[in-house]
Amino acid sequence: MEKKVIKWGIIGLGNIAQKFATDLATVENAELVAVASRSQENADKFAIKHNSKKAYNSYLDLANDAEVDAVYIATPHSFHKEHAILCLQHKKAVLCEKPFAMNLQEVEEMITVAKENNVLLMEALWTYFLxxxxxxxxxxxxxxxxxxxxxxxxxxxxxxxxxxxxxxxxxxxxxxxxxxxxxxxxxxxxxxxxxxxxxxxxxxxxxxxxxxxxxxxxxxxxxxxxxxxxxxxxxxxxxxxxxxxxxxxxxxxxxxxxxxxxxxxxxxxxxxxTKTIGYNFETEHFNNLLRANKKESDIMTFDFSKNLIKTLDKVRGIIGLEY
CATH class of the missing domain: 3.30.360.10 (Dihydrodipicolinate Reductase; domain 2)
Known part of the structure; x- marks a missing residue:
């Protein structure tokens, strides 16, 4: 049976997004259809380079795009919660770059919104899948x-x-x-x-x-x-x-x-x-979860992500690092 083609959007178009998009092109039954940056010029350049047919200068416009199945979030850490929740509330599956968010409270908010909207959410810690x-x-x-x-x-x-x-x-x-x-x-x-x-x-x-x-x-x-x-x-x-x-x-x-x-x-x-940069492995896992209508990874679980950010919070407490 033919696998469903997963149509991707990317929010935040820095270096990691470039690598993700490069490897996404190697993944079967997956397609980049939309990208978004705060700058239309950056979005256009990225779209041309990575063959995305749509380029937005608004994250909300991408979240509203009915064609997009899944969104990869690669904005700075402090924006992960805001941008993940935006996409989840628009019923988009979210693969959010690590660290998931700034602290445990933010991560728990993201997971709660994912569950409320019955949408797949996963932290993109690619190493786990290599x-x-x-x-x-x-x-x-x-x-x-x-x-x-x-x-x-x-x-x-x-x-x-x-x-x-x-x-x-x-x-x-x-x-x-x-x-x-x-x-x-x-x-x-x-x-x-x-x-x-x-x-x-x-x-x-x-x-x-x-x-x-x-x-x-x-x-x-x-x-x-x-x-x-x-x-x-x-x-x-x-x-x-x-x-x-x-x-x-x-x-x-x-x-x-x-x-x-x-x-x-x-x-x-x-x-x-390995012939790719390595981002294709987590992407293939995520695509299969989405096709199977799963709402949580069995590898990069919510419990693991919570434990990871909880540990980071604990280390920050010990060294006196506050954001």
Missing amino acids: PHYTYVLECLKNEKFGKLLKLEADFGFSRAFNNDSRLFKKEVGGGSLLDIGIYPIFAALSTLGTPSSIEADATFFDNGADSACNMIFDYTDTKAVLKSTLLENAATVAIFTCETGIIKINTMFHMPTTVTITENGKDEIIDFK
Whole structure:
């Protein structure tokens, strides 16, 4: 039976939206039909580049477009709740870029509106759906190398401070924690679950946004040592030390990459040969949920998203970071 073609709209047309649209073109039975920016010129340019037949300078106009089945939201973090709710109230399925919103209260509001309108909503944490990451999850779940004893994960790069850049703007959720610290935290929660206690310390830019954050998640018989930084180029790897072997997700662990298995003193590198940027995997999952009339992902569940933002809130509380 022919699969229903899912017709997509995109709100917020920055770098991540460019990558999403590029990969959307590789997904079967999916089509980009509308894009929206605050600037008509930006919307037109994006539409031409990615073959969208409609370009709006109003998010409301896109939400009102009867042809659109699903909307990918890629605006700055502080607008996620507002734009997700706008689309949900117009009965559009929503795939919202991570972090889902600024805090637990906002995430709960979004989920409530999705349920009230009986519409699919999912946080777009693409790493969960990448082949290399699902492989690692399977190894850990099956205890292929025994029990997990320790996780070390970091994410960092050096960028000159620019208060006009979204990355550094505190009021839109800029800083290391929400933007990139979410990935090491995701690695811990998706493999070890909720920690029994958290230690954290941070450094800050002059505008109050966090420049780096070090975290230790304590579990009963293991720990996760996590780091995010905008001050230096970190290895950006995730290392899972198990009883009989080490699983290392190599550099840029959050995106398509290789995995090194070390066992009995020997290294084996596994290459998953992903040919796309990697956004197609979450998109295909979301499209299948929509076709099956599901309202929540069985992988990126509401409970997981709530736990993720709750953990980010907790770390922010420890380091004294308020938005």
